[in-house]
Amino acid sequence: MELTRGLLIIWIAVTLLSQNSSNVEGRNHFHKKQKNKRPPPKVPSPQAPVSPSPAEPPPVPSDPNNPPYPPPAPSVPSDPGSNCIFDVTAYGAVGDGSTDDTEAFREAWKAACQVESAVVLAPADYTFMITSTIFSGPCKPGLVFQVDGVLMPPNGPDCWPKSDSNKQWLVFYRLDEMTFTGSGTIEGNGEQWWELPCKPHRGPNGSTLPGPCDSPALIRFFLSNNLVVRQLKIQNSPQFHMKFDGCEGVLIEKLSISSPKLSPNTDGIHIENTKYVGIYDSVIGNGDDCISIGPGCSNVDIEGVTCGPSHGISIGSLGVHNSQACVSNITVRNAMIRDSDNGLRIKTWQGGTGSVTGISFENIEMENVRNCVIIDQYYCLTKACRNQTSAVYVTDVSYRNIKGTYDVRSPPIHFACSDTVACTNITMSEVELLPHEGELVDDPFCWNAYGTQETLTIPPIDCLQDGEAQSTAESSAYGC
Template identity: 50%
Template sequence: MGESPFAMTYGTEAVIPLEVGIPGIRTQGVENGTNDVLLARDLDLLEERKERATIQLAAYQQQLARAYNKRVNPREFQVGDLVLRKVIGNKKDPKKGKLGPNWEGPYGITSILGNGAYRLEDNDTEAFKTAWDMACLYESGVLLVPFSYSFMIQSTIFTGPCQSGFVFQVDGILMPPDGPDLWPDSNSKNQWLIFYRINEISLQGGGLIDRRGKKWWDLPCNPHKGANRTTLSGPCDSPIVSDDCVSIGSGYYDVDIRNLTCGSGHGISIGSLGNHNTRACVSNVMVRDTVIKQSDNGVRIKTWQGGHGAVSGIMFSNVHMENVRNPIMIDQFYCLSKDCSNQTTAVFVSDIIYTNIKGTYDIRAPPMRFACSDSVPSTNITLSDIELLSTIGEMVLDPFCWNAHVPVWHSLFST
C-alpha cells in the first residue's frame, strides 16, 4: 500500500494507473469505424455551408438596410457633390494595418455615368510625388506633364535636393481640388505647390497651371456682423485683396521668369526683404516676356528699413503693362502700418535694369516710383526703352525719384 509507479523497486508490487473514458454527447453516438466517413462528409459539405451562411448574412444586411432606408429620403448625387470612395483590401495603406479606414476622399463628382455609377475627380498627388522622387535621382531629370492631359494635385511639398539640371516640364494642365470644400482638412489651404531645398530647377512649358480660383473668390471677404446678428458679406473680387502674382523672397538667386500673364493683384515682387532687421539677399533674377493687367503694381522691389543684405543683378525686360497703377517701383520704405520708425540701415539695392517696359498706367500714381533709403541709396539703375502712357491721355505725372542713382536713362517716354 502507498506504492506508486514512481517508487518502484525490485520486488515491489507495481501499481498501474488506468485511463477511464466517459463518452460525451458529441461522441456518444459515433463509432470509431464510422468517424472517418463522417469527417469526410463534413468536408464535402463545408463549401455549401459557407455559401448558405453568406446568403443568410446578405439577407440580414438587406433587411437592416431596408429598415434604416425607410427613415431617409432618397437623393441622387449631383455633379460637384463630395463623396467617399470605398477602399478595397489590396489598396489599403499597409502602414495603418487593420485599423486603416475603409474609405478615402472626399472626391468631387465630375460626371454621372448612370445606374448609380459616377466619375470622380482623380487624385494624382501620390503619383506625382513618386515621379518627382525618381526624376530627382538623375542629372538633367525631367518631370513631364504631357500635353492634353489634366492632373489634380492636392497641397504638396516637392522636396529636394535633386541632381543638377532638373526640369519640370508643364505641357498639360495642373490643378488643385476645385474649391475649399474639396481640400482635405489635413492639407494647408495657404499654399498649394511648394518646392523645398531645390537648386537649379527650370519650370517651363506651354501648359496651364489652373488654380481654379472661382469658388475661392466667391467666398465672402469678411463676414462682418450687422444688426441683430445678421451677416454682411461681400465677394472677394477686388484687386485690393489679391496678392503677388510672383513673389521672390530672400535667398533666391539665378531665377528666370518668363512668358507669364498676371491679372489683378500686386504684380511681380522681389520682397518684402529685411523685415525685423534681418539679413536678406537676392541676386541674378530675370523677368522677361511678361504681361501684367489691371494690377496695383507691375514690377516691384520692396525692402523694410533696418534690414541689411543686398539685392543685385535684377533685369525686367519686355514687360507689357495694361492699366497698372504702379508699373515700376523700388520701395525701400516698405511698411504695413503708418507708424514705422526711420532707421539708418537698409538692404542695398544695385544693378537693376529696366528695358522695353511699355503699356498704360493708372494716373492715380506716377508711372515710376523710386523711393530709396537716405542712408543706403539704390545705385546703378538702368532705364531703357520705357514707354508708359496714361489710360485717359491727360494729367501726365512725372516719375518720382528719391535717392536713386540712375546713370543710364534714355529713350524714356511717359506721356
C-alpha cells in the same frame, strides 16, 4: 539675353539626354512741381505636417552641394500597360470628387519612387480629392507626377482634417530630377479660405472684406533640385499657388495660373532661397503678386510671361524684422503686365540688410498698370513702422524698352529709396508710359535715387540724380 535661356536649355538637354524626355497713342501730360520730401514710411517658411515628415522643416541650405542642372521633362510612355506607369486608380482611387483618394496617391507614389523614369498618373475624366500630403524623396531619377484629370483639396476650412497642416496642401520634399506636368487641372477650392475673418483685404468699390488666416499654399517644392513644372492649369488657390523653398535648378513653362482679382495672398509663383530658375511662356492672373522673388534667390530668368490682373512682378518683400536678404542676377524680359496694381516692383522693409543687385527688366509692355516702375524701401503693412538707419542696398537695376499705359491714380515711376542707403546705378532706356485714361496727375517720384537716363523718359524723370551717392561706399557693406 537669348544666351541666358539658351544656356538653361543646353543645361536641360545634357543632364538627362537619355531620358526621352509699342507704340501707344499719345495723350497730354500735365506736370506738378516735384516735391522734394521724403516719402512717409509705410507702415516664412511654411511648416511641414507632423507625420510622415518632420514637425519642422530642416533649415534651407545656403549653398546646396548638387550642381544647378535642371533636367528635361521625361516623356510619358505611350503604352498604358507599361511597368513605368503607376495609375492611381489601380491603387484604389475612385475619382468621383468626394471620396478621399489620399491613400491611393500615397501608395502609387511609394511604388513609383522605387522605379527609374516612373510616372504617377492621375488619369483624365476623373476628379480626385486628396488631403494635405507630402510626397517625399529621395526617389529614383526621372520621376513624373502627371495630372490629366482634376486634383483638388477638401472644400474649405470646415472640411480640412484637423490633423492636417493648414499651411500647405501638396508638398514635394527632397526630390531630384522630378517633373510635375499634365493636361489636367489643379483646383484649389480657395473661396471659403479667402473669406476667413482674419486679415482685411480690399473689396469692390472701395470696401473692405475679411481675409485669410493660416490658409494653405497649394503646391510647394521644398529642398529639391533639378525640377520641371510644365503645362498644368492651376487655379483658385487658398493662398500662394506655387512655392519653391530651398531649391536649385528649376524650369517652369507653359503654366496657366488663375484666381479672382480680389482673392487675397494668392501669389502665382513664389520662390525663396532658390537658385537657377527659368520661368517661361506662362499666363498668370491672381489677387497678389504674379511672380514674387524672396530672399536668397539668384540667377532667375523670366521670359514670355503674361500677368494680370495681379500685383505685378515683385522682388521682395525683403529685410523684414531686420533680417538679411540677398537677391542677385534677375532678368525679366518680353513680358506683358495688364490691369495690375503694380508692374515691376522691388520692395524692402526698413532695418533690413543685404543687397538687391544685377536686376534687368527689358521689353516689357504695360496696359492700365498702377505703379508701373517702383522701388519702395519703406514697405510696411501697417502705419506703425519706424524709419531705421539700416536698409537693403539696391543697385545695378536697369529698365529698358518699358512701354505702355498706366493708371493715373499713381505716378508711373516711383523710386523711394532709404534715407541713409541710396539706390544706385539705375539705368533708364526707352521708358515710355502714357496715361491709360485721363491726364498725368503727378510727375515721377524719386528719393535718394541715382542713375542714368540713356534716352529721354516719358514722362520725364528729372528727379533721378546723376553721379554716385555719397553713401555708396558705406552702402557696399550691405552686400552679400
